[in-house]
Amino acid sequence: MRDVAVVSFAQWSAAEEPARNEVEILIPVVGEAIERSGIGRKEIGFTVSGSCDYLAGAPFAFVMGLDAVGAWPPIRESHVEMDGAWAMYEAWVRLQHGDVDSALVYSFGKSSLGDLPIVMSQQLDPYYVAPLWPDSVSVAALQARAWLDAGNDEAEMAEVVARSRRAATANPHAIVKGDADAGALLGEQYTVTPLHAHDCPPISDGATAVVLAAGDLARDVCGRPAWIRGIDHRIEAHGLGVRDLATSVSTRLAGESAGVNGVDVAELHAPFSHQEPIVRDALGLGDGVDVNPSGGALTTNVVMAAGLTRIGEAAQRLIDGTAGRAVAHATSGHCLQQNLVCVLEGEGAA
Amino acid sequence: MSDTSAADPVTKIDTPIELRYRFTAGRAQSRFLRGVQQGKLLGQRCPQCGKVYVSPRGACAACGVATDEEVEVSDKGTVTTFCVVNVPFYDQKMEIPYVSATILLDGADIGLMHLIQEAKAEDVHMGMRVEAVWAPPGERTPSLEAIKYFRPTGEPDADYETYREHV
Amino acid sequence: MPADDVLEAPNILEYPYARSTGPVIGRFMTGLRDGRIHGVRAADGRVVCPPTEYDPVTSEALGEDSFVEVGPAGEVATWAWVHEPHEKHPFDRPFAWALVRLDGADTAMLHAVDAGDESRMATGMRVQPRWRDERVGDIHDIEAFVPEDAA
Numbered sequence: 001m002r003d004v005a006v007v008s009f010a011q012w013s014a015a016e017e018p019a020r021n022e023v024e025i026l027i028p029v030v031g032e033a034i035e036r037s038g039i040g041r042k043e044i045g046f047t048v049s050g051s052c053d054y055l056a057g058a059p060f061a062f063v064m065g066l067d068a069v070g071a072w073p074p075i076r077e078s079h080v081e082m083d084g085a086w087a088m089y090e091a092w093v094r095l096q097h098g099d100v101d102s103a104l105v106y107s108f109g110k111s112s113l114g115d116l117p118i119v120m121s122q123q124l125d126p127y128y129v130a131p132l133w134p135d136s137v138s139v140a141a142l143q144a145r146a147w148l149d150a151g152n153d154e155a156e157m158a159e160v161v162a163r164s165r166r167a168a169t170a171n172p173h174a175i176v177k178g179d180a181d182a183g184a185l186l187g188e189q190y191t192v193t194p195l196h197a198h199d200c201p202p203i204s205d206g207a208t209a210v211v212l213a214a215g216d217l218a219r220d221v222c223g224r225p226a227w228i229r230g231i232d233h234r235i236e237a238h239g240l241g242v243r244d245l246a247t248s249v250s251t252r253l254a255g256e257s258a259g260v261n262g263v264d265v266a267e268l269h270a271p272f273s274h275q276e277p278i279v280r281d282a283l284g285l286g287d288g289v290d291v292n293p294s295g296g297a298l299t300t301n302v303v304m305a306a307g308l309t310r311i312g313e314a315a316q317r318l319i320d321g322t323a324g325r326a327v328a329h330a331t332s333g334h335c336l337q338q339n340l341v342c343v344l345e346g347e348g349a350a
Numbered sequence: 351m352s353d354t355s356a357a358d359p360v361t362k363i364d365t366p367i368e369l370r371y372r373f374t375a376g377r378a379q380s381r382f383l384r385g386v387q388q389g390k391l392l393g394q395r396c397p398q399c400g401k402v403y404v405s406p407r408g409a410c411a412a413c414g415v416a417t418d419e420e421v422e423v424s425d426k427g428t429v430t431t432f433c434v435v436n437v438p439f440y441d442q443k444m445e446i447p448y449v450s451a452t453i454l455l456d457g458a459d460i461g462l463m464h465l466i467q468e469a470k471a472e473d474v475h476m477g478m479r480v481e482a483v484w485a486p487p488g489e490r491t492p493s494l495e496a497i498k499y500f501r502p503t504g505e506p507d508a509d510y511e512t513y514r515e516h517v
Numbered sequence: 518m519p520a521d522d523v524l525e526a527p528n529i530l531e532y533p534y535a536r537s538t539g540p541v542i543g544r545f546m547t548g549l550r551d552g553r554i555h556g557v558r559a560a561d562g563r564v565v566c567p568p569t570e571y572d573p574v575t576s577e578a579l580g581e582d583s584f585v586e587v588g589p590a591g592e593v594a595t596w597a598w599v600h601e602p603h604e605k606h607p608f609d610r611p612f613a614w615a616l617v618r619l620d621g622a623d624t625a626m627l628h629a630v631d632a633g634d635e636s637r638m639a640t641g642m643r644v645q646p647r648w649r650d651e652r653v654g655d656i657h658d659i660e661a662f663v664p665e666d667a668a
């Protein structure tokens with residue numbers, strides 16, 4: 001296998017972008033990722049994006065994203081209707097072929113344009129479930145209840161929210177941040193029992209991009225590349241009543257395959273507060289691991305980019321030298337149906 | 351509707367959907383659409399390759415950089431390609447046959463799609479010089495309907511060299 | 518809210534979709550029209566409800582001869598209480614979503630529980646379907662589940 005590293009990361013997000021369309025949001029983010037990578041735009045060997053047309057409500061909406069990358073002369077390009085983390089997986093696989101040495105991965109979306117929780121109901125079984133229009137918050141609440149019934153506590157959910165908001169104060173890109181007290185949060189009203197509004201992710205518009213480089217190129221352009229040591233993704237049955245919602249078997253399997261061990265930082269894509277302990281336990285992370293120093297998806301959740309952002313946040317800490325080995329996790333589908341786990345290590349780390 | 355006979359098995363279900371979104375035109379397209387309402391065609395020039403995009407999208411698709419410089423282009427141009435529509439369809443506003451064309455406006459580097467009227471369909475051809483027929487100022491909306499259609503100017507055909515890169 | 522200089526317009530998607538069911542889902546829907554709920558028995562003996570066309574473990578095709586009737590009553594495996602229903606939800610008054618494991622089934626199906634008050638909901642409670650008077654053969658033929666003693 002070829003060694004592939006993340007060599008740069010850029011992001012932008014806001015609760016609602018009032019003026020720019022997706023292309024106008026993407027241009028500075030892609031531009032920054034390319035500039036920070038040290039690799040020329042026309043030198044990039046492969047370009048792949050992750051987005052979802054259902055956010056804008058227009059078929060082939062993703063194609064406009066190409067205006068931001070400069071696809072002339074024609075480029076090697078691909079797209080997934082998934083979070084950018086899966087686009088990065090494709091880029092990693094593509095780099096294994098050996099004929100190109102770098103890849104640009106970008107993801108974007110404006111969740112503010114539609115009624116996102118209701119849009120997401122249409123991801124469910126089209127015969128048995130979608131016609132009832134169960135929104136994504138309601139479905140997540142079903143999982144939260146199952147997790148609580150398995151012997152867990154609402155106090156732990158509130159603690160995840162409070163810790164995430166406090167951590168986000170150090171993140172200029174976070175939308176929700178500040179001092180938060182778990183006890184006070186527990187006193188709020190439920191929106192869909194057992195979830196409060198604060199247990200749910202904020203609607204967010206934005207974009208994220210990373211650049212991957214292989215072998216010697218990574219070493220040439222980046223003083224401390226964030227090497228991808230393992231990456232895997234697994235999916236569970238789509239039927240909610242077929243799965244054990246209180247655990248994440250797919251995360252566990254992906255983590256075992258990716259080789260999660262000895263990490264000091266974990267960026268976990270848990271848009272709902274109860275999902276963080278589920279993912280953390282599935283990965284077998286001990287108490288010493290710094291979980292979501294960025295604040296995580298509870299503080300900014302650009303749908304289709306939040307998973308790639310976890311990878312970027314983890315990688316940036318390795319590039320900066322503030323961490324040695326990290327795990328980044330991304331999820332897709334209701335109730336953690338599909339999960340990707342990526343283990344990264346900084347250059348020179350033991 | 352599913353089967354009406356109680357004895358026949360169900361083979362189909364109705365699953366109507368309705369999803370409500372907002373569409374925002376973005377900065378560049380909003381500028382263009384407001385300009386068209388004022389009777390102006392406003393493109394944007396790429397700072398790297400110098401090409402002028404109409405209608406602009408805020409980005410040069412070839413270079414991947416933002417296009418900030420606004421350039422007003424003419425409302426006269428050259429037909430680079432066209433088609434004659436003979437097929438009736440739901441909500442059709444035009445009498446068939448009618449001509450839809452790509453018009454390279456003078457000053458622009460990318461064609462704009464619009465209707466050709468005041469010409470027989472069989473007379474429309476590549477290289478034909480056309481000009482916009484605008485809706486009256488009070489009736490213009492911020493959309494390409496601010497131009498009712500393009501009609502032949504009567505000028506001699508444009509030289510192929512002036513539009514060969516755009517076919 | 519868009520910035521002043523930016524144009525905005527409503528973009529409403531509306532499609533009168535219909536879906537072919539195939540024989541397996543069609544059989545389940547026909548059952549609903551008759552006021553019955555069915556599951557399908559997989560190779561390992563588990564009864565999957567609502568039925569899938571293929572065995573979730575072996576991926577063998579599951580057909581008509583694997584169908585078994587389940588319920589109509591069952592147990593709430595998990596639930597969530599909607600305080601402010603969306604206009605697309607089954608009810609405009611507070612109600613519960615639940616995964617209901619019907620008697621005889623080994624998996625749960627998602628539906629609404631019209632319990633009246635959140636205090637009536639509990640994991641493990643027994644519920645039964647409230648059928649619509651006019652049924653056409655789709656998931657709405659069950660208007661909702663209700664607490665077993667309430668029917």
